[in-house]
Amino acid sequence: MTSSRRSTSAAETAADPRCVSVRSRGKFAGLHAKDIALSVLCLSVGPLIYAASLATVAAMLVLTCASLVVSRQDSSSIVVKSILPLAGFAPLLVWMLLSAAWSLDGGASVDVTLRLVVLFLSGTLLVTSFASLPIERLAGPLTAVGLGFAGASVVVAVDLELGGHLARFLHEPRLNGVDPALGYGRAATLHAILLAPVLVGLLRLGFPRLAVGFALLGAAAILETSSLSAKTALAVGLFVLVAVWVVPRLRWIGLGVFGCAVVGLPLIFPLPLGAEAACWLADHKASAAHRLEIWSFVTERIRQRPLTGWGLDAARRLPDGTRPVVIHHCDEAGRPDGIALSNQALPLHPHNAVLQVWLELGGVGVALGFGPLIFAIWHAFRIPKWRIPPVQAMIAATFAAAVSIGLISFGIWQEWFLSGLFTAAAFVVASARQSADGVHGMGVRQV
16 A cells, blocks of 8 residues: 555656746756856856956967866766867968968967967867866856846946946056046946847746846947947847747848858958948947958968968058058048048957958968858757757857957967957857756747
8 A cells, every 4th residue: 555655646746847946946956066167267257357358368268178077077078079170270270370371470379370380279179068068067157158248238337327436446557548438338238249049048947037037138238338239239139039939941041141251251342332331320420430441451471372371360461451541530521621531441359250260361261260160050959859939049149249340350270369258158058958947938949
C-alpha cells in the first residue's frame, strides 16, 4: 500500500506543472548559489563599462576565465569545440600578420595582430562556453546582466538629468569643457547592441516585467547620452526585432544588405552631393559631412591597393591623411559662410568597418574577415532549435545594431569594441538556448 501511494504521488507530482515549477526553481536556486561568482561578474558588466568603457576588454577576459572555471569538468571539451570556429578566422589573423610586410609600420601591424589574437581566442572561448554550459547555469548570468544594466541605466539617466557630475568624475580629463553625456557614449553603444539578446532572454526565462523594465530603462539611458551611433543602433535594433518577430523571413534581408555593402561600399564613394544638400549637412550635421569626406578619401586609397590593402593599422599613417579638411556653413546664396568643422582627411580610422578592412587588408582581408562572419550568422539562423520567431528576431536585431554602429563609428580593431561584440555574441547564445516557457502564448512557432 505504501509503495502504491508513493508511486501515485510521484506520478501526480510529475503531472502537476506547479510541482515541476517549484522543483525547477529549487534546482535553479541551487545552481545560482554554486555559480554565484559568474552571476556577480555578469551583474557588474553594465556598471563597469559605463564607468570605464575600456574595461570591456578586462570584463570579457574575466568572464571567459570564470566560464571555464564554472565548467571545469568540461573545460577541455570547450577548448576543443572552440578550435573549429577559431579556425574560421585564423586565415584572417594570418593575413593580418603577413600584411606587416607591406604595411606603413610593420611593427605596429604585428603588435595589433597579437592583441587581436588574444581577443579572438578569449571571445571564441566565451561564446563556446555559453554554448556548452547546461542551460540552467546560464539563467543566473543572463538575469544578472539584465539587472546590472538596468541599475546602470538608472544611475546614468539620473546623473545626466542632474548635470553629469558623476560622468565628469569618471571620465576626466576627457570631458573638460564638453558635454558630460559624451562620457557614456561608448558604453551606450554596447548597451544598444546587448539590448535585444538580454530582453529576449529575460522573456524566455519567464520574467516579462524585468524584461520590459530593462528595455525601458536602457532606452532612457541611451537617449540621454550624446551618442548618435548608440541612438541609431537602439532604433535599428528595436525596429528589426519587431519586424523579424512578426515576419521571420525578413531576417535574410539584413544579411543580404550587409553582404552587398561589403562588396559595394568602395564603389559608392565619392558620393556626389548637390550644393543644397552639402549646405544642409554643413549647417545641421557637420560631422556627417566630414564622414563623407573621410569615406571619399579612403575609397581613393582603396583603389590604389584593392587586393592587399595598405597593411593592418595603416589608417593612422596614410599619406596625406593629416591634410586639413574644413566644412563651411553656407549663407542664403549657398556660399561659404563661417567654419562649421575643421579636422583632418583621415583622423585615426575611417569610422566604417567595411571600408577600414578594405583599406588595410584589401579584398583578400574582406573575404577572409566578412566571409566567416556572414556564414556564422547564416548558420545561427539555421540551427533547428533556434528557428522560432523570438530567437530569429533577436539574432537579426543584435546583428543589425552592431552593423549600424560599425558602419558609422569607431575603428573595427579597437579592443573595447571587439570585446563588446564577443560578449554580445555570448549572450545571444545564452538567450537562444533558454527554453521557450517565457514566450508561450505569443504565437511562437518554428520557422
